Every structure is written in structure tokens, then in C-alpha cells.
Amino acid sequence: MRLFAFGLIVVVFAALAVTYSLATLDLYASVRQEQAAQILSRVLGRPVEVRGPVTLVPGLRLGVKIEDSYIERSSGGGDGKARVFDTVEFNAPYSLLRGQVSGIRNFHMSGAEIEYRPDGKSQRSSAFELPSTLINNPVLDNMELTDVVFRFIDEADGWDETFAINTLKLTTGTDSKSTGIEFDAALNGTRLTAAGEVPSSTVAQEEKSGPFNLTITFPGLETSLNGTVDTSQKIAHIKGDLSANSQSITELLASLGLESAVEGTATSSWSYAGPVDSLDVTALKLDYEGENDDRVTVTGALSDLFQQTLIDVNFKTVLAPLKQEPAGSFAVNVKEIEGHVSGPLRALSVDQTSITTNAVLLEFDEIGPITVGRVIKSADDKVGLKEVTILDGPDDAPYLTMTGEVEDILAFSGASFTGSYRFPTAILLNRPATDAPELGYVKGKVSLNEASGSFGLEELSGEIGGTELLDLDFDLAIPEFRVVEELDFATSLTIPKPANVLAALGVKTEKTFPAISFSGSSGLAPEGAKLKGKLSTGATDITTDLKLENDDNGSGWMVVGTISSDEMDFTDLSDLVEFAKLGATGLENDNDIELTREFEAALRADIALNVKKIVSGNKHAGNLTGALKYDDDKVRLAGFKLDFIGGTVKGDFGVNLGSENRPATANGRMEKFPLKSLMSEFGLTAPISSTVYASFDVTGSAVSETAFLRSLSGSVTASLWGGTLPNRLIDLTGLNVFTWLVTSNKEHTSKLVCAVLPLHFKNGVATSRQMIVETENVQIVGAGSVNLRSGALDLSFVPRAKRKQLVEIVSPFEIHGTLGKPDVTVKDAGPGRAIGEVVSLPLNLVSHLFRGSGPIDEKARPCTLPKNSGPK
DSSP: OHHHHHHHHHHHHHHHHHHHHHHHOGGGHHHHHHHHHHHHHHHHTSOEEEOSOEEEEOSSSEEEEEEEEEEOSBTTBOSOOOEEEEEEEEEEOGGGGGTOOTTOEEEEEEEEEEEEOOOSOOOOOGGGGHHHHHHHOGGGSSEEEEEEEEEEEETTTTEEEEEEEEEEEEEOOTTOSEEEEEEEEEETTEEEEEEEEEEOHHHHHHHSEEEEEEEEEETTEEEEEEEEEEOSSSSOEEEEEEEEEESOHHHHHHHTTOOOSOOEEEEEEEEEEEETTSEEEEEEEEEEEETTSOEEEEEEEEEEETTTOEEEEEEEEEOOOOSSOOSSTTOEEEEEEEEEEEEEGGGEEEEEEEEEESSOEEEOOOEEEEEEEEEEEOTTSOEEEEEEEEEESOSSSOSEEEEEEEEETTTTEEEEEEEEEEEEHHHHTTSOTTSOGGGOEEEEEEEEESTTSSSEEEEEEEEEESOSSOEEEEEEEESOSSEEOOEEEEEEEEESOHHHHHHHTTOOOOOOOOOEEEEEEEEEETTEEEEEEEEEETTEEEEEEEEEEEOTTSSSEEEEEEEEEEEEEHHHHHHHHHHHHHHTTTOOOOSOOOOOHHHHHTEEEEEEEEEEEEEETTEEEEEEEEEEEEETTEEEEEEEEEEETTEEEEEEEEEETTSTTOEEEEEEEEEEEEHHHHHHHTTOOOOOEEEEEEEEEEEEEOSOHHHHHHHOEEEEEEEEEEEEESSSHHHHTTSOHHHHHHTOOTTOOEEEEEEEEEEEEETTEEEEEEEEEEESSEEEEEEEEEETTTOBEEEEEEEEESSOOSSOOOOOEEEEEBSSSEEEEESSOOTTOOHHHHHTSOHHHHHHHHTTOSOOOTTSOTTOOOTTOSOO
């Protein structure tokens, strides 16, 4: 027994000697390195090469210290083992020497500096395998990682970011179902801490999944995550919710080492599910409120996060009112911007976009895809975009191609884009792109930048090519998009044969149209808006020079300027309207610009009109002057003057468009109108040759012509001076037959001295107490009424001879019936006064015998009644 005990002691001492030799002698350094590499490879789940010394410290448990461990960069290969840890320390039972790693405890890694540089290769980072590695491995239930620095360097794009892990500690109690996490790190020198729990290795191995929670604290940002994690696969699957809150975006950006003019607060939340290297994010909501009260809301989803990263979100930006009002009161302030963003990060598409202003609602077609070549960090720590490309239209032949960059994407400043466009003219006419290829294409250049000090449209110029059916050139500039204070749009359009354009659009018509052309410009400036140009069609030329500016009291806007024309043919204008209607056949009118009611209520107008010649068929007028005025839904023609068929109309005319019955007013005069020509314009035959004068001051409803006549109220006084009547029957009413015969003239006509017809209207009924018609021989006085509603006539007339008669017989007469069928009744008609009897006389003989007998009373005032005379 003694011999056996002695032999056993010798063996133990020999084993200890061998162990000591293996642990300490340089002769066995390579053996220790190889064995340490195998142990670390098994623990970390990837190849490891140990190049530094490996120290074993015997004790109750074997202490191990490994220096200079090179861990393979990523699973699946790589050009080298570049993740170097200064030291790896742990303790384990002596069974470790036989390759058993399950007893390893107090695992501690420190002193690594890992550098990432873009190399153009696409490899999945091993970082995504870390959750499964840490949770599943019992060796790492109690682990500490210290002094590990990750550096991301991209010299070409200006990135040099440092993430230093001061301490990452995993702590698992005996029989505990969870492992505690304590994390202390720094991002570019700014401290970041995290704390939480994940399932212990025991739970992970038995149940394959378990709950986790994590709270991250970073200056300017508080974030919490919770959910479940499944580590049954190499890449862990998680499902849960995230919420984040930032009380200072400026502080957050500064913590990230970024500079921007953005300041405000933000909150966000979303749900996530899937493998950690390809997460799907749903129920995404981000709310931002700027220091200036601008608000941004983003909702939607992300898919395949960290791989393809597909985006599908809606955004809405509500811009706060400007603290300082723009110089021009008419400036259009952008109030809201909203739209939809979808697609991969390198080919984003923006669609369903709308911009709401304080005056109009504009709908824009789809924009995109938008691709970003590089995300850079400038020398002044701003995040920018390089090689940005914006496309619009078919993939194989985009209508729009723009390239550019944004110096500060967070504040969207320093943006500059240039490009060109080319698309079928049919699109400009709101028709399918394949319609009307005969109309050619629109092409031009576009430039957006901050050359004016704010982001705006510096240039949008273009023309139509590939067709002879029409010619169009235009040029537009908007110096600032946020507040559209200045805008300048110049255009020139020529359509030689409008009917050919309609034919190209598939619109059939037998009508021919005169050539159409327009050349002019519109603009917006601090002092107001403007429109200036010349429209020509057929014989018509119309020139406009209008401005929209702040009115005198500063409470609204005033349209001022002139509309003038050397010749205006209503037939040409009618053709222009018909051409526009035919050209719009089949189109939906859903893109109209609608002025707000507030703008309409504040709008006034005072426009000078000057038209030298007006043509309508065979009718001509000229020298139209006046002022078109608008205020509070009331339209007026003030100081109106028009020369027509030898006469002149002067006066003020108006209508209230804001009232349902459209009350209208007319106050003025008609002077020197030839009666025959005037009646001919109304389609009537006038047997009387005279000159008409009239004054009027009337009101009525302008809903329709019938409504106006039925509601006509006011006064009209018409007078006729000079001229002749076609026969002498009117003289017969006041002369005896003998006097009538002897005063006959060669033409058998009566000379009209004058006629005065004063009428008073009330609700469509005209009354007169004193109508006078006077020839050289007779004065007729009448009174009565004409009902324009029913057409009823009720008129009485009394004739009076102007010279003494041998026999004076006065025969009053009355007119009844209707306007369409008048009935004349002669009162107290004696023998010899019948018209038939007069007609049977030998007029020619009597005329020759008694021509010109008897002087006329030259002292009588024309169309003035003697005292105590009038209709009975």
C-alpha cells in the first residue's frame, strides 16, 4: 500500500509538473495558443486565432488569460480575422484541459478596437448573431465586455464615428429565468446607457423563447423596448413594441455629433417582428413639433429592415404661420404638405402629394422614384445627400430626370437640383400619354436651388417640339417655395389651325376656327400679382395689363389695370370659347384652382376698359370706355360710354351677384340714336324717321330677360326730335278735312316736330300721365299704362290742332288689348272723319290747289302743353 500511495503521489506530482510546464513554459506556448483558440472558437461560435501569450493560473479553478485574440470578421468567410481583443479572461474547472467548456465562468473580454470601412462587399454582419450567441450560451450567463471600440470610417463621405463600450455586463443568478443587462457606452464621446433583462440560457434552451425588456438613455432621447425573443435559430427572432421620446432634437443631434438648425420635440412608437437582421416594423407613428410650432406626423410601416429596407409611410407637415408677415399681402403661404413615400431606400417614390396654401389647394401628380447615392457627413457635422436622382414617368423612358444634392437633409437646406424633362403634349392637356401623338412633345429644363436665399424654382423653361400644329414657349421662376411671394411666368402660344388640334385629339367638328395666339406674362411680387399679355384670334386683339395689390385700407385686395382692344369681334370670342369646350371634351374638371370664400370677400376690382371697335355679325359699335368695378359681390360698369349706330350710350350699370335674384341697376342716357336704325336692331320696322334721346334710372332682376322686364322699376324718359311720319293720318286726328287737305305736301308725309314719352315703371308696369307727340299741325297728348307682365295696354290719346280751324272736331282715341294684339278705338267720330272717306278724296288735285296755305304758329314751344289741356 505504501508503494501504491507513493506511486500515486509521484503521478500527481508528475501531472502537476506537466500542467505547470504546459501553463508556464515557453516551450509549450504554441500548444496553449492552439488550445485557447479552440476554446474561444467553441464559446464564440466562430474561428479564433490566438497570437499572444496564454496564461493558466492553477487554483481551485483554473484561471485563464488569453492575449491578442483575432476573431473572424463575419460568418461565411472574410479576408481576415480583424477583431482583436487585448485580453480574454475566465476561470473553469480543470476539465477545460480536456476540451470541456461548459464550466467556464466569469468570462471577460476587453481591449478591442474594431474598425469598419466600406469595401463594396455585401456581407451580413455577425452582430445579428450576437443575441442568440449571448443568450443561448451558459458560458456567457455572467459575462463582462469592457473597453471595446467600434469605429466606422468612410473618408470619401466624411464619416468617422466612434462607439465605445465601456462596460457590457451580463448577470445571471442561480436558477434565475432571466439575465440582467447593464450597458455603459459612449457615442462620439457622448454617454449612452442601457439596462434590462433577457431570458437566461436555461430558459432559452428549454423553452426556446422568453420575454425581454430594455431601456436606453441617451442625451436628447429616451427609448424603451419590450417583447419576446426566440433564440432557437442562429439569427434570433423578436416581436414587441418600441417607444421613444426626445425633448430636444438639437440635443439629440449634438449627441450624435451632428449639426442642424432643427429644434423641437419628438415622440415615436412602433411594433416590430421577425429576425433581427430583417425586421418588419408596423404601426409606425412619429410626431415632431418644432420650436416654431411646425408639426410633422409620419405613419406607416417598414419591412426587411437592415437588408432591403422597404418603406411605406404617409407624412403630413403642418407649417406654423410666419411670425413675420411677408412683404406682399397677396403672398401665398404654404400651410400643409402631405403625401406618401414608398419603395427601397435607394429608389424612393413620393406620390399622393398635396400642398395646401392659404389661397388654393393644389394637387400634384406622382413624384419618383427618388434615389440617393451617398449619405455624407460634412466637415461642419451636417448630414447631407449626394448623387440624388429624381425620376418621373415610365421606367424605360422617364419624363423627368433631375440630379442634385442636399447639404443638410435634417433642415432641408443647401438643396440644389437640375435636370430636364420631355413628355407627350397630351399629358399637358390632361389626356393619356398615348393620345394625340401628332401634337408632339413638351421638353425643357428645370432648376431648383437656394440661389435666392430660400429653396425655390430658379428655372422652368420649355417648348413644344415635334409638331407643326401648335407652338408653345414658357419660362417660370419661383424664388421661394415656403412663401410664394415672387413668381414670374412668361409664355407664348400659337395655334395656326385650331381645328387640326381638335382632330388630333379625336374631336370631330365641321366648324373652322381662326388662328389663336397669346403672348404675355404673369407674376407675383411683394407689391402684388400681375397679368400682362395679348390674345389674338381672327380679327380680335385683346391686351391686358392687370395688377392685384393691397387696397388702400389694407383689409383686402384690389384688381386694377386696363383691358383694351383695337377690335373685338364677338364671333371670334364665341369661337374661342367653343374651341376650349371642344378641346376639353371628356376631361374631368377635378384639378381646378378654387379661391377661398375669404379671398372672394376681400377682393375688389377697378379695371379700365377701352375698346375701339366691337363687331358682332354685321353689327358694329365702337369707342367703348368705362371702368369695370367689383366690390362685395357687386359688379358695376361705371362711366360707361359706347358709340353705336350713330348714337351714344352713357351711364352706370350694375348687378349684385351675391343675391339670389341678382338685382341690377341702370342709370344713364342715350343720345342721337336714329330711330329706324335703333328699331331695326331690335328686329322691328320703324315707319318713323327721327332721332331718339332717352334718360333712364331703373332697377330689375338680372336672373333672365323675362325676370328683368317683370321686375322693372324706375323711370325712363324718351324723346324724339325731328323727322317725318310716313303718311298724314296723325294730322287728321286734330284737323278738319279741309285744313288737312290744303296743308298737304308733295310727299304726303307729316313732319314730326318732337315726341316726349315719360314712363314710370313699378314691378313691370309702366305708367305715364303725359305723353306728347307733335307734328307741324297737331299735338297729341296721351296717358295710361303698359303691363309688361301680362302685356296689357290701357292708353288714351287726345289730339289738338295747332292752328285755328274753320271747323274744329277733336276725336280722342284709345289703345287697349295686348302688346301682341293692340286694339285702337276712336271716340266721337263724326261723318267725314272716317279714314276710308279721307282716302277716297282726290288728294293730288287738292294738293296742287291748296299747297302751303296758312302760316304755322311759330311762337308755340314744341312738346309743351297749354295750360288746362291734356287727356280727358
